[in-house]
Amino acid sequence: MRILIVEDEVNLAEALTQILKKHHYSVDAVHDGLTGLDNALSGIYDLLLLDVMLPGMDGMKLLRTIRAEGIPTPVIMLTAKGEIPDKIAGLDYGADDYVAKPFSTEELLARIRAALRRKGEVVPEDGLRFGDIELHPSTLKLSCKGKELKLILKESELLELLITRKQAVTSKEQMIEKLWGFDSDAEHNNVEVYISFLRKKLTFLNSAVCINTIRGVGYVLEATS
Structure with missing residues (x-):
């Protein structure tokens, strides 16, 4: 936030x-x-x-x-x-x-x-849950089915944003404004790098949650059954 x-x-x-x-x-x-x-x-x-x-x-x-x-x-x-x-x-x-x-x-x-x-914002004191994952922004820890790893701050902030958006598509511009600030020099490739990091960590945890790309629009968090 x-x-x-x-x-x-x-x-x-x-x-x-x-x-x-x-x-x-x-x-x-x-x-x-x-x-x-x-x-x-x-x-x-x-x-x-x-x-x-x-x-x-x-x-x-x-x-x-x-x-x-x-x-x-x-x-x-x-x-x-x-x-x-x-x-x-x-x-x-x-x-x-x-x-x-x-x-x-x-x-x-x-x-x-x-x-x-x-x-009406979710204030993450006890963890944010989506599908089979749980994110603890206060400790930067992401867990899934008994496995746990630590994220870096920008990864945690990005995943928190995707979770709190409640499956709405989030554009790269929105991510840059929220995570880096509207006057930041951050570019689209900054977002792409952290999306790649998060995808690899979700795969490592064997999570059913995935970050889908909506071409020309942005990204959305989804959970497969």
Whole structure:
């Protein structure tokens, strides 16, 4: 899952980035409201962590703008302002939650999981299952019928995306945007390499799950009986 941090305190943004990456989220961080708006409007993010006091455009205006544009991405406001009126304003503008600084890491992670559950995303705490495989993103482990192996991070992220897409076809462009970011230099062959890696590992596990290519469209995860 991909999270956008919009926070002008660079040290805090870097610390949050490292924490979230440690918990296997993909993260982009920007430090002003206008850049945050540009990124948020891309629609590639599963959640936004948004500061209120930002240069260029404040967080409240950014939030109002993305909601007016029909972007439903969950938003957790991060701010030093902890007064009730500020919280009410943020929630009225379309925020899903509001966390006042300073906050504990565990509390923030719990609020992120809760916001993603409300959105309807699968939050992989106990494993993602599809056919005869089970993926544990927190440990990067993939298991099938008693056999287990460890994936590298991009493999795990790609398989997680395919599982959570629920058998919908996923294009290479969607994979690049979700896994590398919309402004990444990653190309189609990057996706093809990781698809090849995953196919080999599914074969090694003797899994009935396969990644099928829909020519000219993308990839879909399927389970044969």
